[in-house]
Amino acid sequence: MLRMIFRISIRRQEPSMKVKDVMHKGAEFADSATPVAAIAKQMRDADIGALPVKAGGRLVGMVTDRDIACRALANGGDFNRMTAKDIMSGRVVCCTPDDDIADAIDTMEKKKVRRLPVTDRDENIIGMVSLGDIAHKVGKDLSGEVLRAVSAHHR
Template structure:
């Protein structure tokens, strides 16, 4: 099964200069836990609700001044729409991540793959294994 058959399209994105408070509101309003960060059409990072909690709130940052570039994860893993779903699953397990951006050959975002997407499309045994592997404690 190819990633393009499982991923969802129409992903909400922000730019590196987007205020963290605006990102948190988008996450709340759209009921999502991660937003890709794009600059000049290319994926440059990812910001999750955990990034906001750990890198902004817990560190005592000035939420009114922090932007996506201050708290985002850089050098993120991604996959191609034509990759086999197993490639994405291994990347998610290895990095203990729940969401994986899908990019074309030019690092342009074309979709997002989440654990939820996988759980609806792959056999239950495999999705359960992925969930267990990804849900381990971060180091």
């Protein structure tokens, strides 16, 4: 009986999917001094909703289309003088290409983020993984769970 259970559990194990199997390779980014208007145009032209922000070659934040709408436009600041540094979210959560996609999904759920920059060992941005990327590569049940968890409002 024990052998049979052991064999069944081995057969059920599947190779884990890695972030590199799901991510978009390459990533646009902005410097922290980049004007918000330029960031908006860059996002429009690249058809993306988020840009990692670098300062001194290091990843220091993230600007999303929501940041532009809520922190720049809705707050009534001088849009023409604002930069990435003024509206970015700090404390960026990242992953590596060799991380299990399950770990990346767990991070997205816990941090309630829709995108994760993918960095190499030297912390260079080499890609991005988003909810959309995950939805195209993993099962519908799992991608639906992630979407619900990330989209849930804070209580």
